[in-house]
Amino acid sequence: MNAAAQNIAPSSEARSFLDRDHRLLIDGKWVPAASGEVTEIFDPATEQKLATAAAGGKEDIDRAVAAARKALRGEWSKLTSYDRTRLILKLADELEANIGLASEIETLDNGMPRMVAHYSIASFGCDFLRYYAGWATKISGETIPVSPQGVRNGESLTYTRREPIGVVGAIIPWNAPLIMATLKLGPALAAGCTVVLKPAELTPLAALFLGDLVKRVGFPDGVINIVTGYGETAGAALAAHPDVDKIAFTGSTEVGKKIIAASIGNLKRVTLELGGKSPMVVFPDADLDKVIPGVTRGAFFLNGQNCMAGTRLFVHGDIFDTVVERVAQMASQFRIGHGLSPDSDLGPLISGEQRERVMGYVEAGRKSGAELVCGGDVLPGRGFFMKPTLFSKTTMDMSIAREEIFGPVLCVQAFSDSDLQAVANEANRSIYGLSGSVWTRDISVAHRMAAMIDAGQVSINCHAAVDPAIPFGGNRQSGWGREFGREGLDAYLKTKATTVIY
Ligand code: NAI
Ligand code: MG
Numbered sequence: 001m002n003a004a005a006q007n008i009a010p011s012s013e014a015r016s017f018l019d020r021d022h023r024l025l026i027d028g029k030w031v032p033a034a035s036g037e038v039t040e041i042f043d044p045a046t047e048q049k050l051a052t053a054a055a056g057g058k059e060d061i062d063r064a065v066a067a068a069r070k071a072l073r074g075e076w077s078k079l080t081s082y083d084r085t086r087l088i089l090k091l092a093d094e095l096e097a098n099i100g101l102a103s104e105i106e107t108l109d110n111g112m113p114r115m116v117a118h119y120s121i122a123s124f125g126c127d128f129l130r131y132y133a134g135w136a137t138k139i140s141g142e143t144i145p146v147s148p149q150g151v152r153n154g155e156s157l158t159y160t161r162r163e164p165i166g167v168v169g170a171i172i173p174w175n176a177p178l179i180m181a182t183l184k185l186g187p188a189l190a191a192g193c194t195v196v197l198k199p200a201e202l203t204p205l206a207a208l209f210l211g212d213l214v215k216r217v218g219f220p221d222g223v224i225n226i227v228t229g230y231g232e233t234a235g236a237a238l239a240a241h242p243d244v245d246k247i248a249f250t251g252s253t254e255v256g257k258k259i260i261a262a263s264i265g266n267l268k269r270v271t272l273e274l275g276g277k278s279p280m281v282v283f284p285d286a287d288l289d290k291v292i293p294g295v296t297r298g299a300f301f302l303n304g305q306n307c308m309a310g311t312r313l314f315v316h317g318d319i320f321d322t323v324v325e326r327v328a329q330m331a332s333q334f335r336i337g338h339g340l341s342p343d344s345d346l347g348p349l350i351s352g353e354q355r356e357r358v359m360g361y362v363e364a365g366r367k368s369g370a371e372l373v374c375g376g377d378v379l380p381g382r383g384f385f386m387k388p389t390l391f392s393k394t395t396m397d398m399s400i401a402r403e404e405i406f407g408p409v410l411c412v413q414a415f416s417d418s419d420l421q422a423v424a425n426e427a428n429r430s431i432y433g434l435s436g437s438v439w440t441r442d443i444s445v446a447h448r449m450a451a452m453i454d455a456g457q458v459s460i461n462c463h464a465a466v467d468p469a470i471p472f473g474g475n476r477q478s479g480w481g482r483e484f485g486r487e488g489l490d491a492y493l494k495t496k497a498t499t500v501i502y
Helices: 012-018 058-073 081-097 099-110 114-138 177-191 205-217 231-240 253-263 288-304 317-333 352-368 420-427 443-452 485-490
Strands: 024-026 029-031 038-042 049-054 156-164 167-171 194-198 224-226 246-250 269-273 278-282 310-316 371-374 389-392 409-415 435-439 457-460 493-501
Touching: 012 099, 012 205, 024 058, 024 205, 049 205, 058 167, 058 194, 058 224, 058 231, 081 099, 081 114, 081 177, 081 205, 099 114, 099 177, 099 205, 114 177, 114 485, 167 177, 167 231, 177 194, 177 205, 177 246, 177 485, 194 231, 205 224, 231 246, 231 253, 246 253, 253 269, 278 288, 278 420, 288 310, 288 317, 288 409, 288 435, 310 317, 310 420, 310 435, 317 371, 317 389, 317 409, 352 371, 352 409, 409 420, 420 443, 435 443, 443 457
Parallel strands: 167 194, 167 246, 194 224, 246 269, 278 310, 278 435, 310 409, 389 409, 435 457
Antiparallel strands: 024 029, 024 224, 038 049, 156 493, 371 389
């Protein structure tokens, strides 16, 4: 059964949020877009209109950046690091206190099952903010006892200060809208930066909900500005803005390259979290009772609409047929439906356009000679649902195995070589290098293989282990820089060296 038949209705609390006149948060005030334009927001599970949001453009970005610049020099800069910690913790507490409504809005906007929304907001919303709240008081420089310009030892001192990088433009995607916002805000605020946040045009609601909490918590005006709107207009204006010091972007590799091009004007700093085509490598000694749920979820979590999705499964020939059969069995048993139904394991894809794009890959997979083991169809009726799809006997020259599909499509390929490097070479045959996993009980194979996979993070006997403290980011065309952990904070700081000769 799919969503339309389930007749799912939002709660009255969510309804009254959705029905609001959604505006832009600029300098502490909700204001309409200068052009007066709006975008319509749809529930991907029912294709029904949910809400109307302001479509901000260049003029709004200019106003938001000016507010962020003013705030950077204002009251915000006078606060102690303890004050910043307290404010970020308060934001986490507010989010936790409202997690029911937050997760309902996230589900309506994005389609993900409510339990997934709840879990992700608890850990990557609330706890992530708390993790970075703690960092605000631990930002420090070094003292360097050098003797520049020929001064005698002991007559000079250099110290470094870590200063906020300045005004940050955060451009985020639609696949986990609320947590994407907190992932950018946490380290930026801990570092003392100010932010202009540009949510994805398909899913602006979570950020707007967060905007309410930001106001309630009492951040000084202009520290956090939210401009909803399209990528080509609002996003591009932010990326190119001469008074923005850094862009933190998550999204497609294609747009990531445009962000770099747009940054050239003022040489702003850029960090990029982009696409992936992550391998999962299963050796014949692995514990299949852990492997099957692990790799199946690794591939189909959020319908594969997540950058770390394990979309290429490499299985040793000895266990190939068993693994393919069991993964297909589990994938076929996922219950598909409206994310607000407690019975749904998977929701819809984000949009009709996205589903068409994914189905285009399914068609290409069929034509390429890969073996379709399960799925490959959309669900009839309303909502952008499709079945988890597994292709076996794929090779790395097929587009389904090479390109990021961002949908529920898993490619499985056998390996028989006892040469680990050959297996790694196959796993690394991708323009991406975001994530990967190795499944074996042999610790030597596990660590050797993990070292050989060219990715920002590799998990052993699980896939995509993420935590606020674990550095996260990609190699090659999966991105620039790392988020999370101390490195994630460093990306929002710049160093000033001060030397005194006495
Ligand atoms: P996208 O990369 O176009 O959108 C991400 C964000 O960038 C949105 O906020 C969008 O408004 C903004 N944006 C778009 N064009 C821009 C521009 N010229 N300048 C500044 N900002 C801009 O992603 P899209 O088109 O929604 O999805 C297409 C494909 O991208 C997906 O099928 C998937 O393969 C990939 N993708 C990957 C993500 C990841 O986390 N790795 C997230 C979202 C999409
Ligand atoms: Mg795009």
